[in-house]
Amino acid sequence: MKRRLVNAMPAIVLVAALLGAWEIYADSGATSSSILPAPHTIAQSLWSNAGLLSHNLSVTAEEVALGLLLALALGFALGVLIHLSPALRRACYPLTVGSQAVPIAVIAPLLVFLLGFGLLPKLIVIVLICFFPVVVTTVDGLAAVDPDQLKLLRTLDASRLQAFRFAELPAALPAAISGARIAVTVGVIGAYIAESQTATSGAYAGLGHEINADLSSLQTARAYAAAVVLFAFAIACFYTLSEVERRLAPWANQSRGDLR
């Protein structure tokens, strides 16, 4: 516990310094508090709106979690298919890369138009954003299996499927989760975009909707408070996935002291 605190010290100091500078700047009266509220105002808003914000967080968290799981499943499956079939690789890879260049902010309203205001269009946006890093890391993970390892399996008369099961799959799974870890932070942005485009009513329509509604009604402090929650949520997701990866692949973390 003490070591963890020591490890977290640089981050704490940096955040405190940034908040301090922000506080001083906001209090100096250089900008209006409706544009840049001071950190203490945001903290107050966070406290007094805890119920509303945690409700909205649960909506966003559900979307991100579902979207990420779907992206992980789809991305992993596509990665495996791309790895096994060179033809499929040539067919799918350019399209997969291209999917990342699609401007989500343009696509999101179209999806709502097509699919309505439910969960589905939001999920599609999140999956669209998240699955690419999963595909790339899965393909790399599968390709990184030592060719000598596969040769050895052949001398033991392993079938292609057995080679996949014993050597390639276990190597690729943590890689895919590593991809999901990269994906989750942008996935949170995806959730924000999807919610700000799709939710038209209701107090609990997600943090993205909350931020947009607050900004347009000049409740800037609450918008910032919602953004802080989103921010903390993204960090929590990242570290949770790091932990999952560490548990799944303890052998891969022998020489990696990062991100703990």
Added chain:
Amino acid sequence: MPTELQPRAPSTPQIARANDGISLSDVSRAYRDQRGASVQALASVSLHADHGELLAVVGPSGCGKTTLLELICGLQSPDRGVLQCSPAALMPQRDLLLPWLSALDNAALALRIAGLPRAEARARAAELFAELGLEGFEAAHPHELSGGMRQRVAFLRTLLSGKPVLCLDEPFGALDAITRAEMQAWLGRALEREPRTVVLVTHDVEEAIVLADRVAVLSPRPGRLRAEIEVDLPRPRSRTDAAVIALRERALSALGLGAAAGQEMGMRTGMDSGTAAGMGSAP
């Protein structure tokens, strides 16, 4: 990309089995290097090992030793010559244990691939764990094992493949001198209990003499048989034994090394691939 699966020509059934041994006559093999140039790895090599024999192959780096083992294990086919081999299992130079499997599961890998249920495969591997001095490390993962222990697990995996021929590619090359000596003694004992035909590739001439029934000396690329030395000495052998030292000198001089290189070479030059191959045929 994964290595493409090639047909396993040399060990296909239509090629007669050499009675649980191996036999190569006039085998040549070339491969393409990264630039696409053809490199002759082996040139007209004739070798054989009968059932239960330990054949050591020594030679300088790049004499085609790895190619030789891959031919025997059916990972490559000869360009010319005839190769008769019983099914062979490879113990590669690097242990290549799967990092996500425990020591026991790694040892049992061949049995799992052969279709045994996990529990049964593990039970059969566990029986041998104590014998090989690995007891208590069943659940340890490869990164938690010492180099010597990893090699033993890799050897057990090779042994449990149940194949009559074992190809050991510099099994002790990466170990420190003390561990290597221990492992050599251990291998000798393990093979007494589980006799197999063994092809042991090594850089270490002394190791070859101490362990083998016969030592084949290969020339630099393209690999040709320079000499074949019969080691008819009682086991266990000591490396300080006069007879061992004498044979080591013979092998070293065949390699063009050693104190007696000058005079021995003169005697040995007549022994090139063709003539040497006929020597040392076991009863």
